[in-house]
Amino acid sequence: MFNRFFAFLLLLLLIPVFLVVCFLIWYEDGLPVFFKQRRVGLNYSFFYIYKFRSMRKDTPNVATHLLGNSGKYLLRVGKFIRKTSLDELPNLINIIKGDMVFVGPRPALYNQDDLMKMRVDAGVHTLKPGITGWAQVNGRDELSLEEKVRYEKEYLQRRSFLFDVQILMQTFFNVAGRKGVAH
Numbered sequence: 001m002f003n004r005f006f007a008f009l010l011l012l013l014l015i016p017v018f019l020v021v022c023f024l025i026w027y028e029d030g031l032p033v034f035f036k037q038r039r040v041g042l043n044y045s046f047f048y049i050y051k052f053r054s055m056r057k058d059t060p061n062v063a064t065h066l067l068g069n070s071g072k073y074l075l076r077v078g079k080f081i082r083k084t085s086l087d088e089l090p091n092l093i094n095i096i097k098g099d100m101v102f103v104g105p106r107p108a109l110y111n112q113d114d115l116m117k118m119r120v121d122a123g124v125h126t127l128k129p130g131i132t133g134w135a136q137v138n139g140r141d142e143l144s145l146e147e148k149v150r151y152e153k154e155y156l157q158r159r160s161f162l163f164d165v166q167i168l169m170q171t172f173f174n175v176a177g178r179k180g181v182a183h
Helices: 002-013 015-029 076-083 091-097 113-122 145-158 161-176
Strands: 034-040 046-052 101-103 130-132
Touching: 002 015, 002 091, 002 101, 015 046, 015 076, 046 091, 091 130, 101 161, 113 145, 130 161, 145 161
Parallel strands: 101 130
Antiparallel strands: 034 046
16 A cells, blocks of 8 residues: 555656656657556566657567667667666556555566566565566666576565665665666
8 A cells, every 4th residue: 555655646746757758758759658568467467567668669569688779769768768767657657556566576578488487486476566676776687587586586585664665775876876777
């Protein structure tokens, strides 16, 4: 309940930022301004994650690292919103809907069977996915799948309100310093 309430408050406070980002995406590449993608949630259930669209409308719907030359698909404003993690702000909608929380493992793509097998083996699939997590503050895009799952399992074993606060604080500093962003 805390996650939903706080996400709703943040959404209200960030309406001006949402409007500016929506306008910039629309101006550069038209509608839609949101990107919706099938992801894996709690206990291997599926949901649609919402993000600001940072890539052109004609971009294939695959993980960015599988595109080859992903730069040719990236919008000019997309570079900025990815580096600042503004593309993730619509995840607040997912929290309000109950699909996600603030802190947990990042939701896997629907076709990342290798990652999901490792998560099931480690028991991490029992956690609701989060906007940020222990793996994100310890390397984000720079970690191998095995390292991510190791951090996620550690989070599962250590999770507490204070640990979540620590992760949220580290996330803020990592985003401000643009640490760990590969794509």
